[in-house]
Amino acid sequence: xxxxxxxxxxxxxxxxxxxxxxxxxxxxxxxxxxxxxxxxxxxxxxxxxxxxxxxxxxxxxxxxxxxxxxxxxxxxxxxxxxxxxxxxxxxxxxxxxxxxxxxxxxxxxxxxxxxxxxxxxxxxxxxxxxx
Amino acid sequence: xxxxxxxxxxxxxxxxxxxxxxxxxxxxxxxxxxxxxxxxxxxxxxxxxxxxxxxxxxxxxxxxxxxxxxxxxxxxxxxxxxxxxxxxxxxxxxxxxxxxxxxxxxxxxxxxxxxxxxxxxxxxxxxxxxxxxxxxxxxxxxxxxxxxxxxxxxxxxxxxxxxxxxxxxxxxxxxxxxxxxxxxxxxxxxxxxxxxxxxxxxxxxxxxxxxxxxxxxxxxxxxxxxxxxxxxxxxxxxx
Numbered sequence: 589x590x591x592x593x594x595x596x597x598x599x600x601x602x603x604x605x606x607x608x609x610x611x612x613x614x615x616x617x618x619x620x621x622x623x624x625x626x627x628x629x630x631x632x633x634x635x636x637x638x639x640x641x642x643x644x645x646x647x648x649x650x651x652x653x654x655x656x657x658x659x660x661x662x663x664x665x666x667x668x669x670x671x672x673x674x675x676x677x678x679x680x681x682x683x684x685x686x687x688x689x690x691x692x693x694x695x696x697x698x699x700x701x702x703x704x705x706x707x708x709x710x711x712x713x714x715x716x717x718x719x
Numbered sequence: 720x721x722x723x724x725x726x727x728x729x730x731x732x733x734x735x736x737x738x739x740x741x742x743x744x745x746x747x748x749x750x751x752x753x754x755x756x757x758x759x760x761x762x763x764x765x766x767x768x769x770x771x772x773x774x775x776x777x778x779x780x781x782x783x784x785x786x787x788x789x790x791x792x793x794x795x796x797x798x799x800x801x802x803x804x805x806x807x808x809x810x811x812x813x814x815x816x817x818x819x820x821x822x823x824x825x826x827x828x829x830x831x832x833x834x835x836x837x838x839x840x841x842x843x844x845x846x847x848x849x850x851x852x853x854x855x856x857x858x859x860x861x862x863x864x865x866x867x868x869x870x871x872x873x874x875x876x877x878x879x880x881x882x883x884x885x886x887x888x889x890x891x892x893x894x895x896x897x898x899x900x901x902x903x904x905x906x907x908x909x910x911x912x913x914x915x916x917x918x919x920x921x922x923x924x925x926x927x928x929x930x931x932x933x934x935x936x937x938x939x940x941x942x943x944x945x946x947x948x949x950x951x952x953x954x955x956x957x958x
Contacts, residue, residue: 623937648859
């Protein structure tokens with residue numbers, strides 16, 4: 589099965605590949621995996637004043653998983669934390685034209701976003717209790 | 720899973736439809752062919768792979784027995800033998816062969832067999848979703864970083880590069896051993912599962928034990944997949 593043009597583009601020119609320091613202020617980290625295929629995805633957000641100013645990912649898996657996370661980081665930038673929580677895997681499926689067998693890659697990206705947001709919120713809540 | 724009662728009733732309907740020959744409408748007593756008109760009968764699509772190959776839902780399988788059964792059934796259904804038959808029979812032969820091939824391919828490999836069984840039994844387990852292995856993920860990501868560093872530097876030989884290569888090779892061996900350990904544990908669980916399946920009266924403790932076996936198998940299977948992937952990457956780069 590051939591990958592869609594958009595998947596190939598993200599695969600060849602991944603956007604925002606890399607990572608932030610986990611401990612850095614305002615950084616939320618989500619690490620998730622797909623037990624069926626063994627793909628591992630790390631997605632990080634950097635938040636300032638409730639807005640995601642930067643996002644990075646590292647994905648070890650198939651082209652669709654890489655493209656899904658690359659696209660996710662593009663979409664995350666500029667969104668508020670609340671808006672980011674509304675990104676659905678189906679949006680990714682639509683944008684990348686993922687075939688049914690690759691839908692789980694988009695689910696993985698959504699899970700990674702959720703995990704990164706949860707991690708960010710946990711860190712923020714922790715700060716407040718310290719104060 | 721969503722509507723168990725409905726699923727069960729549609730299955731009964733299918734079995735009822737199946738028990739009648741599509742050609743002569745007599746009750747089909749034979750397994751794959753009508754006893755009266757000798758026409759080939761469709762294998763139900765609802766049938767699981769174990770049932771398809773006439774096997775109980777056990778994890779220890781005699782490979783030779785399975786192969787023989789597969790060849791025997793293949794000969795019965797192979798499309799080549801139906802070229803001169805009616806359209807309906809040709810369609811049944813194709814459908815049966817496809818199902819049979821998928822069943823054999825899945826069950827002959829112990830890992831795929833276990834994955835398939837865990838999926839089949841998933842409906843009967845309350846909370847089968849395991850915690851994601853956070854430590855393993857961290858370990859994999861850190862190894863992938865090392866691999867990246869190694870690939871980037873592999874053009875210019877240096878003492879650091881040699882040291883990194885040695886470290887990665889030793890990591891690779893450790894992980895290969897871990898994969899083998901997971902597989903041995905998995906095969907131990909095969910026997911536990913089979914023993915529990917053979918219990919004629921499934922009491923509550925037996926059910927609970929089965930649930931915990933399925934859960935552990937599922938966890939082992941997914942962790943093994945993560946480990947296998949990183950091992951493959953390591954072997955491809957420094958192996």
